[in-house]
Amino acid sequence: MIMKLLKFIILIFVFLTFTSCDYYHSFDFINNSTHDVYLFLGVIDKDLSRSLYPDTAITRNMWGRINRGESMDYFYSDAIKDPWTNTVCLFILDADTIKSYSWEEIQDGYKVLQRYDISPENIKALKYKIPYPPSEAMKNMKMYPPYGE
Numbered sequence: 448m449i450m451k452l453l454k455f456i457i458l459i460f461v462f463l464t465f466t467s468c469d470y471y472h473s474f475d476f477i478n479n480s481t482h483d484v485y486l487f488l489g490v491i492d493k494d495l496s497r498s499l500y501p502d503t504a505i506t507r508n509m510w511g512r513i514n515r516g517e518s519m520d521y522f523y524s525d526a527i528k529d530p531w532t533n534t535v536c537l538f539i540l541d542a543d544t545i546k547s548y549s550w551e552e553i554q555d556g557y558k559v560l561q562r563y564d565i566s567p568e569n570i571k572a573l574k575y576k577i578p579y580p581p582s583e584a585m586k587n588m589k590m591y592p593p594y595g596e
Contacts (some may be wrong), residue, residue, distance in 0.1 A: 466556060474570050477518040477578045484560065484579060485545055486510045489536030500534040503591070505554050534589070537563040539579050564589035567596060
């Protein structure tokens with residue numbers, strides 16, 4: 448009887464934990480390039496609660512290094528705020544740039560390979576798979592430099 452009660456309590460706890468996350472977003476970032484890259488997220492604060500957009504300054508909020516030919520899953524959930532209701536910037540920087548330049552030089556020279564100004568609708572349209580370099584399916588999405596340049 449105690450084991451059944453314990454299992455029931457654990458099940459309720461797990462259920463409440465997952466239902467308390469009002470917002471969640473996930474996507475795969477796929478590095479189809481010939482070099483390793485870093486992905487940075489354009490947010491104002493460390494708790495990822497407010498998007499920096501329309502300001503497109505490079506922030507130090509790194510999400511990770513993605514080696515060439517590999518992908519990385521990203522998952523974000525927040526029960527209080529949803530920063531993805533608006534556009535958010537994803538900054539893609541070459542791994543060699545991170546090693547070769549100071550952060551101030553990177554910011555001052557805007558040394559990004561690509562910046563995606565991406566929305567939840569964009570992520571859905573890409574079937575939750577965001578490639579670098581940008582694919583043909585991204586040609587009408589906001590990015591810098593623009594698609595094809």
